[in-house]
Every structure is written in C-alpha cells, then in structure tokens.
Amino acid sequence: MACGRVMRDHFLDENEQTALITTVERTMRGLFHQGAQTSFAPEAKSAARHMGAAGHALFASVLQRVRRTLESDFGVARLYSAGSLLTRIWADERVPRDGMDVEPGHRYDNPHVDKANRASYDYSALLYLNSHCHADPGAPRACDYDRPERPDFDGGRFVWVDEGSDLVVEPRAGRLLTFSGGTENLHHGSKVLNGTRYVLGFWFTCHAELEYEDDEDCIANSPNARAAIAHREALRSPAHTALGAEIDASHNPRPAERAAAGARSGPAAAATDPSTTAAAEASELTPDEADEADEAARPPRYVDGLDLEARPPSAAEDGAVDHRRLPRPSDAWRGYDLPGFPDGTPAPFEEGYEGGYGLDDQATMEEAIEAYAAALERYDAVHGPPMESAEDEARLKRQRTAGMPFHPLYPEKSPGGEDVHSNAEDAWDAMVAHDAARRAPAYGERRSVNDAGEERLGGGSAGRRRGGAAERTDCGFPGITEAQCVQERGCRWDDSRVGVPWCFEA
Ligand SMILES: O=C(O)CCC(=O)C(=O)O
Ligand SMILES: [Fe+2]
Structure with a gap:
C-alpha cells in the first residue's frame, strides 16, 4: 500500500469555503x-x-472529490469512505x-x-x-479572528x-x-490560540466491507458488515493486543513525555541534545x-507553497514502509467517540463523571431531563437567537427533543421513518390529541399553558404549576402512570378531572 503525503491548495473555491463554514x-x-x-459525523x-439539504449535498460532492483525489494521489483503484467529521475548534477563550x-x-x-x-x-x-493567521506587526496581512x-x-x-524534526503546515x-x-x-493539529478553526476530516479504507455504515441494524444484517465485525474482532486478538502494548510502552504522545522519553526512544540527535x-x-x-x-530539541520545518518539495523523500515514499514505533493514543485519549452526538440526545454518563450539564451518573432520569433542558436554555442565552428560518427552528426543536427519554413527542412515524409532523407545534398537538384519545389529557391543554417553545424544550415538567391547576401541586410529568406516581413518588393519583394534574402532592 502506497504511503506518503500530499498537499494541495485551492481544492475549494471561496464560495464553497464559506458555504461549508455556514x-x-x-x-x-x-x-x-x-x-x-x-x-x-456528516455521513450519519x-x-x-x-x-x-444544500449543505449536505455540497458535503457529499466534496467527499467524492476528496476520494477520487486520494485514489489518484496513492494509485489506489477504489477507496471507500470509512467515516468523516466536521470539526470546529474554538480558541480557549471562546469556549x-x-x-x-x-x-x-x-x-x-x-x-x-x-x-x-x-x-x-x-x-x-x-x-x-479557513486560514491560519499569526498577528505579527510584520505579517503579510491583517488577521481577522472575528x-x-x-x-x-x-x-x-x-x-x-517526524524523527528529529516536526514538519509543520499552516492551514489555509x-x-x-x-x-x-x-x-x-x-x-497532530496544535492548539488554537485565537479565532475559530474549521476542518473537514475524511478517512478512507481500501476494503469495501469496512465502508462506513451508520445503521447498527444494517451492520448486524449485512454480510459485508459481518466481515467488518470479524475484522474488528481480529484486531482484539492476543497478537494484535501485544503489538499495541509494545507500541504504547515505547512511546508517549505528549510533548513533555516525548521530551522526557527522548533518551529512551528518540533518534540519536535528540537523545544527546x-x-x-x-x-x-x-x-x-x-x-x-x-x-x-521540545521545539528547541527538534526545530520544526515549515511547509509552504503548493506541494511538499521541502520534504526529502523518505523510506516510506520509496515504498518501504518505515516501521518506526510511534505513539498510540494514550488511555486518556478518547479519539473521536462522540458523546451523545449527533441526534441531540444527552451524552451517556460515564461512571464517576461529573461535568456535562452538572450531573453525575447517580442522577435520576428526571434530574437529567431538567438539567438537559436548562442547559439548552443556557445555550440559547449564550449563543443568542437562532439564525435559522422558522422551519429550521422547528426542526431544531424536534432534533433536541426527539431523543429525550421522556414521553415521546413524535410517536407516529411514516413508513419511510420520517416524522409525520412537519413541526414541533403540530407534533405537540398530535401528542396531546393522542393522549386525549387514549385516556383524556393528563395535563390538560398543554398548548394553552404557554405558547413559548421553550416550555416544550423543558420536557415534561413545564407548565405544571400554572394557575388553573393551582389547587393541585403537580408531582408528575406527561405520561406518568399511576404506579410511578404513587409507588415511586409517594404522591396522590386522581384521574377523574381533565385539565389538572392527575399526579399531585398529597
Ligand atoms: O485538524 C487537524 O489538522 C488534524 C486532525 C486530525 O489529525 C484528525 O482528526 O485525525
Ligand atoms: Fe489525525
């Protein structure tokens, strides 16, 4: 398999650059x-x-262009996408x-x-x-980080x-x-010090059976994917694990550790520096x-221009793969396993993890929902009003609420799996009607409580202390059952009156 590196400029024109950032x-x-x-993950x-639709189509065409470019750069007849990522990185102060x-x-x-x-x-x-720009008095152009x-x-x-010296590319x-x-x-990509950095990452496999597939059900059922699973299993074989351990033992990814490890594993020049x-x-x-x-010990080489002429041909480029042992991700490195993306579903809590929206793994489901809803509100407060059209905003509401583990907003699906309801309001109405038909609305006409969308984002508890129901202090959520109310919450249950909480404080 051909190894190497290629750099190209003007792969995207300016319109494409801005359209993709948007x-x-x-x-x-x-x-x-x-x-x-x-x-x-844009292939999800x-x-x-x-x-x-437009951004998705543009991405899809860029993906195919990138794939064909790689096929020609490395002389491979056919490559298959193994996944891709849109990544945005803020400078720390912008987080x-x-x-x-x-x-x-x-x-x-x-x-x-x-x-x-x-x-x-x-x-x-x-x-x-977008482009790297270092604000220096003598810089060729002014930087605009905003x-x-x-x-x-x-x-x-x-x-x-690289051994002895880093080869550095300034993104453009x-x-x-x-x-x-x-x-x-x-x-690696180094830390962003100012502004916001956007990059599309694409990964390709030579093996059709390892092509990216989003759907776990498909994976379970497709012969190709079964082969992929077998391949993954093989990677867990003792021989592979031993190799991994050997690689881990001989390297450390952080510069500090790398510098400290120079005498053990680095090239002679670094060891004696x-x-x-x-x-x-x-x-x-x-x-x-x-x-x-680290930088003093390994002065970087900078790449500029349209190709990598600066780089002397390496053994790898001559076809003999350079088998230097290089760092694997440390235990702390979690790669790109995304927490809770991309459906807006809450990130899974890891045991002992405290962070996210201020909960630990001991939180109850209701606490998680409340905290999640509050986090979304804080998000809006920080990021300002949505830029999207009303239709997009409705879709956003749906995306935010669809995966949430409370009473399903969108129980009805069309045969194609699409939501039947074109917007969150319709879906909410449908849900209320659905409840009404089933057993009368648990909490009355929710819509009349408050037309503000954020109530819905707030999940099951919003609106439960409104005026008309003041005589009952709500103890439940839409869809709660009598058993949950009485046994789990120790509250009272009375479903004889429409428009007031059926589960209320005793
Ligand atoms: O953002 C970059 O320049 C590097 C990203 C990268 O190496 C990766 O996503 O695997
Ligand atoms: Fe990478």
Whole structure:
C-alpha cells in the first residue's frame, strides 16, 4: 500500500469555503461540545436534517472529490469512505459556558496515528475551510479572528511528528492534505490560540466491507458488515493486543513525555541534545516549558507553497514502509467517540463523571431531563437567537427533543421513518390529541399553558404549576402512570378531572 503525503491548495473555491463554514455552524448549533471542540459525523443517517439539504449535498460532492483525489494521489483503484467529521475548534477563550460542554478541557491536540484510532483508516484527508493567521506587526496581512463568515485563527497548525524534526503546515482555506494513515504519519493539529478553526476530516479504507455504515441494524444484517465485525474482532486478538502494548510502552504522545522519553526512544540527535536531556531530568517542567524544550530539541520545518518539495523523500515514499514505533493514543485519549452526538440526545454518563450539564451518573432520569433542558436554555442565552428560518427552528426543536427519554413527542412515524409532523407545534398537538384519545389529557391543554417553545424544550415538567391547576401541586410529568406516581413518588393519583394534574402532592 502506497504511503506518503500530499498537499494541495485551492481544492475549494471561496464560495464553497464559506458555504461549508455556514453549514458547519448551522449543524453545530445546539450540539454538545468537548471542551473547545465540536464534531459532527456528516455521513450519519440523520445528517441531512442537521446540515440542511444544500449543505449536505455540497458535503457529499466534496467527499467524492476528496476520494477520487486520494485514489489518484496513492494509485489506489477504489477507496471507500470509512467515516468523516466536521470539526470546529474554538480558541480557549471562546469556549462558551453554555452548559453543553461534555468534556471540559478536552485535549484535541494529541499526536496520534489515524490507523491506530480506527484500523479501517488506511488513508486520511484534511480539508481546511479557513486560514491560519499569526498577528505579527510584520505579517503579510491583517488577521481577522472575528469575521463571521470565515474567521482567521492563530495556532492550530498541522504537524507531522517526524524523527528529529516536526514538519509543520499552516492551514489555509481550501488547502487539502492527504496522507496514508499508518505509523509513518504520526501527526497532530496544535492548539488554537485565537479565532475559530474549521476542518473537514475524511478517512478512507481500501476494503469495501469496512465502508462506513451508520445503521447498527444494517451492520448486524449485512454480510459485508459481518466481515467488518470479524475484522474488528481480529484486531482484539492476543497478537494484535501485544503489538499495541509494545507500541504504547515505547512511546508517549505528549510533548513533555516525548521530551522526557527522548533518551529512551528518540533518534540519536535528540537523545544527546542538552535541552532534551534537561527535559528528561526535569519532570517538573510545565507543559509550556516542555513544549519549548521540545521545539528547541527538534526545530520544526515549515511547509509552504503548493506541494511538499521541502520534504526529502523518505523510506516510506520509496515504498518501504518505515516501521518506526510511534505513539498510540494514550488511555486518556478518547479519539473521536462522540458523546451523545449527533441526534441531540444527552451524552451517556460515564461512571464517576461529573461535568456535562452538572450531573453525575447517580442522577435520576428526571434530574437529567431538567438539567438537559436548562442547559439548552443556557445555550440559547449564550449563543443568542437562532439564525435559522422558522422551519429550521422547528426542526431544531424536534432534533433536541426527539431523543429525550421522556414521553415521546413524535410517536407516529411514516413508513419511510420520517416524522409525520412537519413541526414541533403540530407534533405537540398530535401528542396531546393522542393522549386525549387514549385516556383524556393528563395535563390538560398543554398548548394553552404557554405558547413559548421553550416550555416544550423543558420536557415534561413545564407548565405544571400554572394557575388553573393551582389547587393541585403537580408531582408528575406527561405520561406518568399511576404506579410511578404513587409507588415511586409517594404522591396522590386522581384521574377523574381533565385539565389538572392527575399526579399531585398529597
Ligand atoms: O485538524 C487537524 O489538522 C488534524 C486532525 C486530525 O489529525 C484528525 O482528526 O485525525
Ligand atoms: Fe489525525
């Protein structure tokens, strides 16, 4: 399999760059973020709903262009998408306190090998939508970190961590990097220091059976996917695990650890460099000091221009894969397993995890729903009113509420699996009618309580203390059963009167 790296400029024109940034922003509104990073899988089944039809179609055509480019760059007859991500990274100071941070302080800048994240990642492509710009008095152009349609960013360079020296690329809007996904291409994107950085990541496999498939049911039933599962199982074999452990043992991904490990695993030059040795001795270096020591020991090479002429041909490019042992993700590195994306469903709580929207894994379902709804409201307060059209806003409401584990807003599905109701209001009405037909409305005409949409986002508890029902203090939620009310909550149940809470405080 051919290994190598290629860089190309003007892969996207300016209209495409801005259209894709607009699409990313629209898609990510209301999504959880991991610290400064928000990612979205555009090949997920529900993606078009989030991205909008035009953005989704543009992405799909770009994906095919990227695939064909990789096929020609590396002389592969056919590649298959193994997954892709839209990623937005804010400078730290821009990370909003919106209650939507499911992994505060998440590190996105760890050096890694893509194929070690997912074995199907034979080839990688990174397509930048906006440009690196360092605000220096002597800089060739002024930087604008706040330009909404296509801001600049500082930091956020792409780095190939080569032996002895980093090869650094400054992202530019429309610049495409393609490279083979193995250990010959250990790399990372560095920390974003100012502005907001947008990148599309694409990963490709040579194997049709490993092609990205979103639907778990399909996976269970398709022969191709069964082969993929068998492949994944093989990766867990003792031999593979032993190799992984060996790789882990010989490397550390963080610069501080890398500097400290220089004497053990680095090339001779690094091992004898005084600053590296100093770093090795001084385990109390701050991360910044360690970065500086690392940079002094391994002066970076910068790439500019349209290709990688700066890079001397390596053994890898000659066809003999360079089998240097390189870092695998550390235990702390969680790759791109997205928490709760992309359907707006709450992130699963890990045991002992405290963060996200201020709950731990001991929280009750109701507490989680309340906190989630409050987080969404804080999100709106921070991010301002929606930019979308009314129709999009309705869709957004639906996206936010559809996955929530309380009384289903959208019980009725068309044969195609699409929601029958075109907007959240209709769906709400339908639900109320559905309840009415079944056993009379549990909480009366919910719509008349308050027409503000946020009540619905608030889930089952909204409106329950309204005037007409003042004589009963609500103890339930729409859809609660008598058993839940009485046994679980110790409240009283009386369903003889329409329009008042049936489950109320005794
Ligand atoms: O954003 C970048 O420049 C690097 C991202 C990356 O390496 C990845 O997503 O695997
Ligand atoms: Fe990567």
